[in-house]
Amino acid sequence: MPVVSNHHNKKLTIHDIAELAGVSAGTVSRVLNNQPGVSVKTREHIQAIIQQQGYRASFFARSLLARQSFAIGLALSSTASELFAGPIVPELVGSIGDALASEGYTLTLITGSHEQRNQRLLREAAEGKIDGVLLPDIRIGDDIIDKLLEQEIPTVIIGHRDERKEVAWVDCEHDCSAAYLTRMLIKQGHRRIALVNGPEEFYACHLRLEGYRSALQEEGLDYNMDLVSVGPFKADYGYQTTQKLLALPRVEQPTAIVAGSDIIAAGCLGAVKAANMQVPADLAITGFDDNILSTFTHPPLTTVKMPLEQMGKVAVNMLISLIKGEKLEPTSLILPCSIIVRTSSGS
Known part of the structure; x- marks a missing residue:
């Protein structure tokens, strides 16, 4: 397939390279990590696209397949002592935990003040301690979304909507x-x-x-x-x-x-x-x-x-698809409430 140069200096992701090459994100990751399982022809094709597009993989993208932790970070801007005092958190966290367990993943709770949460979240992702992130209490204007996108860390937002197509989220009415x-x-x-x-x-x-x-x-x-x-x-x-x-x-x-x-x-x-x-x-x-x-x-x-239980399950399914390098369609979903x-x- 023809390859178009990245003239607009758009920050490309591993998924963009995969789409240009006509392969999965996992195949691109194997090439980036110099792993087996990719034919010589395909490897050379992907490398040519990477060079032509000026793509530089983030630390997280380079290391994901090499050392997957099978742990998911659930980030909340609150102290551990007040975590379950809110009306929503217990049911949502329970749903997420059950859904992750059925997929073979463990849940890592990341709590603290807004700044503490963000610092720990980015550090644990960079160190390969978590494979993806669930964000159920995002505030308007929170820059953590941009930072996670920049590092190509698979992320799904719960209960907050974002107009950008590359941001995955699930919400209700x-x-x-x-x-x-x-x-x-x-x-x-x-x-x-x-x-x-x-x-x-x-x-x-x-x-x-x-x-x-x-x-x-x-x-x-x-x-x-x-x-x-x-x-x-x-x-x-x-x-x-x-x-x-x-x-x-x-x-x-x-x-x-x-x-x-x-x-x-x-x-x-x-x-x-x-x-x-x-x-x-x-x-x-x-x-x-x-x-x-x-x-x-x-x-x-x-x-x-x-629909907290359903929101938790949907968010987990979306996140695991992103981690596997699968194309997510749709990238957002609004679920009905009950009166x-x-x-x-x-x-």
Whole structure:
């Protein structure tokens, strides 16, 4: 096949060389590592393309097949002590661990502050201690994705979307779910609906805001910034924000709240109770996550169940395909959520 020179100085990957040569990434890796199993003709063809394109393999690409560790790094920006305190992590990590075990891989948890996580992640990949990376809590603008791509380290993002085709990710319907909850409340007669959202550095929270706004627009209601807030996934934030909303003049108070998580919603419920009001009679409330506590709040929470188990399995399958040098199609996937209707949203 004809070979086109890399005139635009694009940083080529091992997969680009494989595509130009019409072979697998594994075959290119064997040539780079001077390993057997490649015919003389094919080896010379690949070497000619490498020379013509000015390709320089990263340390990781050169060493992957030579010393595969069969370990996968799962990177989380949190300390080990707070790792399983969040509503999502236990189920997701369990799903990932089970899926990796069935494929013969072990799970390496990489935790710490944002900077500590990134440093350890890149170091363990460079030292060949992990064959690939799963990133379930990426923040908007996080440069770790660029660094992993630069080093050609197989990576799959979970719960975050990226417009670049070379970035593999799996996510769920944050926007559609938030829109559904908002429309449901509108159809029940609510016209002043507050969004007590999670941290704005998470793309999922931006999507939930988009869903909330689109539902208001579809139903002919104005978007009121005074009824929208962002904050941590903590009950205190939900409690304090609801107190502020209930302190507004009666005609400006919301009659319903869409909360960014069940933990936030639990705080909202506490503030309503402290104000001697009733849920859902005085204020309807919905959550997000379907945390175990959502069935034991008073009243039980209407919420969104994310397909965490499926997301974990899909992410593992995608990553192993990348490690094997297989062409990944598609490179991204959005999975559906489930709406769990309980007492807190009314009837």
